[in-house]
Amino acid sequence: MSEKEPLVKEIPPKAADLSAWYTAVCLKAELISYSPVRGCVVLRPHGYGMWENLQKHLDERFKATGHENAYFPLLIPESLLMREAEHVEGFAPEVAWVTQGGQEKLTERLAIRPTSEVIIGVMYAKWIQSHRDLPVLINQWANVVRWEKATRPFLRTMEFLWQEGHTAHASAKEAREETEKMLAVYKDFAENVAAIPVYAGVKSQSERFPGAVETFSIEALMPDGKALQSGTSHDLGQNFSKAYDIKFVDTDQKVKHVYTTSWGMSWRMLGGVIMAHGDDRGLRIPPKLAPIEAVFVPIVRGEDTAAVEKSHELATQLRAQGYRIRVDDRDQTPGWKYAEWEMRGVPLRIEIGPRDIQSESAMVVRRDKQKGEEGAKVSVPFDALGRTLRELLDDVHRALFSQAKAFLESHTFTVSDRDEFFEKCLNRAGMIDIPWCGRVECEAAVKAATGATTRNTRALQQPGAKCVACGEPARVNAYFAQSY
Numbered sequence: 437m438s439e440k441e442p443l444v445k446e447i448p449p450k451a452a453d454l455s456a457w458y459t460a461v462c463l464k465a466e467l468i469s470y471s472p473v474r475g476c477v478v479l480r481p482h483g484y485g486m487w488e489n490l491q492k493h494l495d496e497r498f499k500a501t502g503h504e505n506a507y508f509p510l511l512i513p514e515s516l517l518m519r520e521a522e523h524v525e526g527f528a529p530e531v532a533w534v535t536q537g538g539q540e541k542l543t544e545r546l547a548i549r550p551t552s553e554v555i556i557g558v559m560y561a562k563w564i565q566s567h568r569d570l571p572v573l574i575n576q577w578a579n580v581v582r583w584e585k586a587t588r589p590f591l592r593t594m595e596f597l598w599q600e601g602h603t604a605h606a607s608a609k610e611a612r613e614e615t616e617k618m619l620a621v622y623k624d625f626a627e628n629v630a631a632i633p634v635y636a637g638v639k640s641q642s643e644r645f646p647g648a649v650e651t652f653s654i655e656a657l658m659p660d661g662k663a664l665q666s667g668t669s670h671d672l673g674q675n676f677s678k679a680y681d682i683k684f685v686d687t688d689q690k691v692k693h694v695y696t697t698s699w700g701m702s703w704r705m706l707g708g709v710i711m712a713h714g715d716d717r718g719l720r721i722p723p724k725l726a727p728i729e730a731v732f733v734p735i736v737r738g739e740d741t742a743a744v745e746k747s748h749e750l751a752t753q754l755r756a757q758g759y760r761i762r763v764d765d766r767d768q769t770p771g772w773k774y775a776e777w778e779m780r781g782v783p784l785r786i787e788i789g790p791r792d793i794q795s796e797s798a799m800v801v802r803r804d805k806q807k808g809e810e811g812a813k814v815s816v817p818f819d820a821l822g823r824t825l826r827e828l829l830d831d832v833h834r835a836l837f838s839q840a841k842a843f844l845e846s847h848t849f850t851v852s853d854r855d856e857f858f859e860k861c862l863n864r865a866g867m868i869d870i871p872w873c874g875r876v877e878c879e880a881a882v883k884a885a886t887g888a889t890t891r892n893t894r895a896l897q898q899p900g901a902k903c904v905a906c907g908e909p910a911r912v913n914a915y916f917a918q919s920y
Contacts, residue, residue: 447464450659450715450716454660455588457716458714459588461719462710464779465718465719465780466480466483466780467482473595475584475593475594475595476593482780485726486725487597488727489629489724490705491577493724493725494599494625494701495577498601498621501621502573503573503574505576506574506576507576507577508555510549511534511548512547512549512555513545513547514544514545514547515544516555519554520557520676522646522647525646531547531548531550532594533546534547534548551580551698552578552580552602553602553672556574557679557680560572560602560677564604564682564694567685569684570604571603571610572604573603574601574602575599575600575601576602577598578600579595579598580595580598581594581595582596590704590710591704592920596703597703598700598701598702599702600698600700601698601699601700603697605697606684606692606694606695607695608695610695611671611672611695611696612650612671614697615652615671615697616652616669619653619699622699623636627837629722630705631709631722631833631836632656632666632705632709632712633837633840634654635654635892636654636655637653637655637894637915638652638892638894639652639668639893640889640892642880643889643892647672648671648673649673650670651670651671652669652670653666653668655892655915656708656712656844657844657847657848657867657917658708658712658920661863661866661917662918663918663919664711664919667700668700670699672698674695677693678693682696706725713836717778717779718780720783721782721783722832726760726783728760728782729761730762730784730786731764731784732747732762732763732786733747733774735787735789737789740790742790742793743788743789743792743793744763747765747786748763750821753821757822759825762782770787783802783832784803784825784828786800786821796817797818799813799815800816800825803832804836805835844866848869848915849865849868852871852904857904861886861917862885866917867915868916870905871901871903871910871913872903872904872910872914873903873906874912875906878903886918887918888917889916889918890915890916891916892915893913894913896912898910
């Protein structure tokens with residue numbers, strides 16, 4: 437490995453090679469650096485700022501729905517992990533193990549958590565005794581490790597950041613309501629914060645989380661026609677509570693096992709944001725996720741520093757109003773700065789030069805629009821910046837979401853012909869919507885032939901329809917696509 441970070445001089449065209457474009461943007465925009473550990477990345481301040489904003493908006497939603505944050509250990513004894521057989525089998529290839537501490541060989545291996553159902557289940561068994569202790573509504577912000585072979589920043593790394601909610605309930609009905617509620621929270625976040633339209637639905641049996649009764653997901657579509665699973669919510673029934681002996685005395689004085697759920701969203705959502713919204717100039721970050729909402733670029737003529745001073749003065753006022761603002765008073769040329777902040781995806785650029793000082797107005801430039809496009813640049817009086825910036829930022833979000841939604845809709849195909857279905861799946865046309873039988877064997881055959889799997893399912897749209905893939909009676913409608 438080179439001691440120096442790979443220098444990305446130019447970002448390749450997005451349409452020509454999305455993978456090369458994506459990696460170049462992650463590096464050049466200083467979201468990440470590669471670490472000495474294979475498959476792991478360093479999250480740099482600009483990237484971590486996006487993660488912090490994701491945390492902020494999700495955490496607000498979790499707490500508004502009655503959840504509290506807690507933290508559980510990173511290491512899980514092997515004997516505990518083995519008590520839930522289906523769960524272990526599902527994660528076995530990805531588990532990393534600690535076998536030695538200092539100079540001492542451990543008598544029992546410790547798993548580095550790939551997810552925390554196990555350790556949390558053990559603790560819930562200690563905490564829950566009565567129906568009065570229910571429901572338990574806990575979320576954890578944490579890192580997990582999964583031993584991946586092929587990795588890509590944000591989308592699939594060995595160590596990644598996420599949140600995982602874990603709840604316990606007195607009845608199956610309450611657990612299912614919780615599962616569906618949190619799926620709705622994820623959908624709301626994806627569309628109203630990340631500006632990414634998604635399809636919400638139920639996972640197939642083969643795509644279900646190990647140990648779950650039912651798994652729900654939100655699925656986004658990336659520019660290369662691949663789907664991105666962006667958040668999951670699992671109804672675990674009593675599978676984990678029986679494995680870890682989580683019991684309570686109900687109102688009828690009978691001892692029963694609780695019903696549990698888990699749900700999670702990771703930083704792969706940031707990968708989705710990068711791919712879905714970026715262009716040939718670099719990132720286009722939705723305002724609510726942007727570490728910097730607006731950057732001042734003062735234009736200095738000779739020794740006249742009035743534009744710099746005014747930029748700092750206005751930035752101070754805007755920060756007091758809650759805006760995330762940067763002033764770029766470095767000695768590079770304005771043109772260099774424009775390209776730099778466009779590449780880093782800052783939603784708005786505020787230009788102030790000598791003429792602007794005289795007119796007491798600033799030129800505000802939108803990152804989401806192309807140069808010369810209507811509304812790409814607007815003159816705003818200094819005393820109206822606070823109000824106007826919020827209006828512009830809200831409109832930037834709407835525009836990004838509208839573009840992404842138009843892409844999803846134009847790349848969603850309702851198909852009734854078997855040959856057309858296989859052709860579109862094979863060629864990554866997008867989300868392919870068909871009446872589907874729901875059988876594991878059918879999904880496996882489609883995957884073997886095309887690489888596509890079900891992303892999620894919903895109620896059958898045409899009662900009596902036949903499965904487009906195999907001709908058996910259809911039970912649901914399913915979106916098929918190749919995926920990350």
